[in-house]
Amino acid sequence: MLPGEACLPEAIFALNGQTVNRLFDTLCQDSDHRLKIQFAELFKALQIQWFASHRSVCPRCNNRHVIRKGWRQRLLKSSRGQLAFVVLQARCKTCGRTFRPFTSRSGIPTARRFLEELLTKATGLAVQMPFARSSRILKTLTGGSISHEGIRQKVAQEAEKITLPTQNAGQTVLVDATKVKAGTKQRGAPVHLAIAVEPGPTVAGRKTITKRLLHLHVGNVGPLRQRLKDLRPQYLVHDGGESYSDCAENVQRCRWHLVHQLKHYLWQDGLAFEERGFYQDCLYSVLWDNKSGRERLNLFIEDMKKFNFPTTAYHLQEARNETFTWTQNPGFTYMTTSPLEREMRELNRRADVGARWSSKGIENVLKLLFHKRLNSEPDGSLCSG
């Protein structure tokens, strides 16, 4: 007998060097076993107490003459194994209807087979990796299991319930799109997303950025434009892929993208690879010049025309109106979409799994991923509209 009066099986000492591991396993099994017994006992006691102190009403005839009528068995899967317990039944003395008065309060509707905590762990894995792998890992690391199809359905349900935040006052809203392998078209379908950003607290001497997901969908740009029109952000930054001029108070073209895209336009105008960098450097110094940048950009465009680079000149002319919005609106905290690039990498990491997605399928996963990733409050709750 050990000091704790625990009677341990001989098998714990059977193998050299394995005693500690075996002791741990035995105690885990023991504590899970006791957890199940305690859960069943306490939940039963709670229901008796609740029934004695609350007046139940018949759901059919609203009569209050209700008596207890035995117990019904229930099973729920949890991360600590299957829980077996009983649910209190009641009967209406007037119409004879039998019902379970505690079901709606207990948080376990009749059709529910899993405890919420197991589902939360499952969807937490599923936004990071394929459903089948999530299912396998869940089974390895916990005492519960959910099929990959069960996880997919739960992700869809969760995504359906999400209400994204609308608050963006004083924040800069960044929009971007990227293609994912989804839908019927060979080249895939675009994912559009919008996030609100503002400088966050300095952590360990490093500046951080606070981001909130405002919108995400898969398909053509229409729903994003509509969402922006509803939100009416004060400051919007985009990379020029679509026009957003009527979607926000002040619209700024991403400066980094303008410089980056210049290389492509110069290539279209037939300029040799080695010479493109020079013009990119010129444009860079123009775009970051808050005093005379505007005039210098006009001169730069004139030069492009003179040097016979019509495509380049055309694209810069198109972007001109939205290039120096930031100099007149000090509220812009970011003039590039860079804070969004980090999120785009995360997006591609989850979306790029080799298989082809359905548009709705990938939208559900990504919406839940970024909602969990960006919209969590410090206390762990999720913020919403």
Ligand SMILES: [Zn+2]
């Ligand atoms: Zn009744």
